[in-house]
Amino acid sequence: PYDVLVLGGGPAGASAAIYAARKGIRTGLVTERFGGQVNDTMAIENLVSIPHTDGPHLAADLERHVLEYEVDMIKGQSAAGITPAGDDGLVTVPLTSGATLRARSVIIATGASWRTMGVPGEDEYRNKGVTFCPHCDGPLFKGKRVAVIGGGNSGVEAAIDLAGIVGHVDVVEFLDEMRADEVLQRKLRSLDNVDIHLGRRTTEVAGDGAKVTGLVHEPRDGGEQVTTDVEGVFVQIGLLPRTDWLRESDIELSERGEIVVDERGATNLPGVFAAGDATITPYKQIVVALGGGSTAALSAFDHLIRTSAP
Ligand code: FAD
Numbered sequence: 001p002y003d004v005l006v007l008g009g010g011p012a013g014a015s016a017a018i019y020a021a022r023k024g025i026r027t028g029l030v031t032e033r034f035g036g037q038v039n040d041t042m043a044i045e046n047l048v049s050i051p052h053t054d055g056p057h058l059a060a061d062l063e064r065h066v067l068e069y070e071v072d073m074i075k076g077q078s079a080a081g082i083t084p085a086g087d088d089g090l091v092t093v094p095l096t097s098g099a100t101l102r103a104r105s106v107i108i109a110t111g112a113s114w115r116t117m118g119v120p121g122e123d124e125y126r127n128k129g130v131t132f133c134p135h136c137d138g139p140l141f142k143g144k145r146v147a148v149i150g151g152g153n154s155g156v157e158a159a160i161d162l163a164g165i166v167g168h169v170d171v172v173e174f175l176d177e178m179r180a181d182e183v184l185q186r187k188l189r190s191l192d193n194v195d196i197h198l199g200r201r202t203t204e205v206a207g208d209g210a211k212v213t214g215l216v217h218e219p220r221d222g223g224e225q226v227t228t229d230v231e232g233v234f235v236q237i238g239l240l241p242r243t244d245w246l247r248e249s250d251i252e253l254s255e256r257g258e259i260v261v262d263e264r265g266a267t268n269l270p271g272v273f274a275a276g277d278a279t280i281t282p283y284k285q286i287v288v289a290l291g292g293g294s295t296a297a298l299s300a301f302d303h304l305i306r307t308s309a310p
Contacts, residue, residue, distance in 0.1 A: 001090050002028040002072070004300050007079045008242075008266060011286045012155035013109035014062040014278025016300075017292030020107075023301050026074040028101065030093075035059030036111045037277070038286065042127040045138060046142060047286050082106065082249045084269045091271055105271040105300040106309070108259060109293060110245075112277035112284065115238035119206030120211075122235070127210025130205055130233045133283060134158040137232070137277075140163020141166045146232035148217045149202055151178030155236035156188050162234065169194045170228050172202055177236055205233055208258035241278045254280050261266060263298035271307070273300050 004020040005215070006013045008032030013293075020027040026059070039053035066073065078097075083092040090102040095239040114132040116122055123128055131137040134148075139159060146166050148159045151173030157180075159171045171178075176199045177183055190196055197217065204216040206227060215233055218225040241258045243251075252260040259274040261267055261281075267274050275292030277284045 002026050002101065003105035003304055004028070004105050004297065005030070005091075005101055007031070007093065008036065008108060008109035008111055008276070008278070009063075009073075009075070010111045010276060010289065011038060011062065012036075012106070012111070012278075012289040012293040012296075013289040014066050016065050016107045016109055016297040017071045017073075017293075018277060018296045019071060019297035020300060021066075021071050023297075025301070025304065026072075028074065028103065029066065029076050030095065030101065031072045032074055034073075034080045035111070035245060036062050037261065038062070040102035040126075041136070043140070044286065045139070046137070047148060060184060061169040078245070079108075079110070080245055082108075082251060082269070082272065084250060084290045086272055089271070091269070104169060105273065105295045105303050107265075107293070107300055108246075108251075108267070108272065108278060109289075109296070110242040110272040111277045111289075112239050112241045114235065115203055115240055117235055117237065119202055119204050121207055122233075124126060124203050125207045125212045125233075128210065129207065129231060130235065132235050134161050134234055134236075135283075137234075138165045138255070141232040143167045144231040145170070145229065146234060147172055147230045148234045148236055149275050150238075151175070151180055151196070152236070152238075152262065153180045153196070155234075156180035156184045156238070158234050159194060159200050160184065160187055160191065163188075163191045163194050166194065166232070170215070170230065171196045172200050172215065173198050174201055174220060175199065176220075224255045239277070239284060243278055261296075264299040264302075265292060268301055271300070271303050273297075273303075 003025035086301035
């Protein structure tokens, strides 16, 4: 069995594996693919101490760093569940391949994925104007006109944030009202470079072949399509934690399906920790995930030295 088994190979999982392996304990890492959401990212300019990098480089750097240590890396495999430790103190993790892994402690770092609109142009112009992360990409649109899709808390927070950087923000919401907290809506309505479009269905992200030029939308109940000229489209219709595989387990999940952890990254199951975008951590960012992974690994080590002689 492993001393520490990390599930997920994004920033949180990579950081957890490095911290665990540096303790000289038997460390395994199982991931569907290595690098996580970082693979889908172009410019990364907020990874503190690295002014500019991009997804493919960061993913490769993370992997190289992990492999400097004795980490048993299993790629192309997914965890399918988790069973709490019994009398032998071992947590069991079945994989979708049918294999089963056992470990004295487990760190869950299976991340999240952004919900997409599924309209023409969205995929084609991803990272060419279509983006999912205002904290990451807002400054790229300084002084320009952008649209924010979604009037929930994340959409309205994004719009308020962006209004201070970009020239103009159009918020497009499918329902007839925004679901964001009232205080956020009030703040949004007070900004003079923001227009709010309610009851509108986005039908297309328009572009010139190289970058976004506009957003096509229509009344939800049918009617004439309108194209709003924008250079950026921020899609804010939900970040889905990748925790479906835990639904049948005893791990406590929040209403949104995020793993409930304490400040040490501990879940409700003894010896099971979690980090990164899959958890209730409020800010989903690379530096936050890296920090969460190290916290979870140090907590797992603490658990190991308390539960039996290392
Ligand atoms: P993830 O990166 O989601 O990694 C989870 C990993 O677990 C994946 O490799 C996945 O394949 C694997 N996995 C999932 N389920 C299983 C399973 N059952 N078994 C085994 N493995 C599994 N943040 C910034 O700080 N700066 C940026 O500029 C930035 N830009 C972004 C741009 C885009 C387009 C996106 C999508 C995100 C961006 N982010 C950015 C956010 C950042 O990428 C995430 O916060 C970070 O990757 C979260 O790390 P994580 O390790 O928790 O999860």
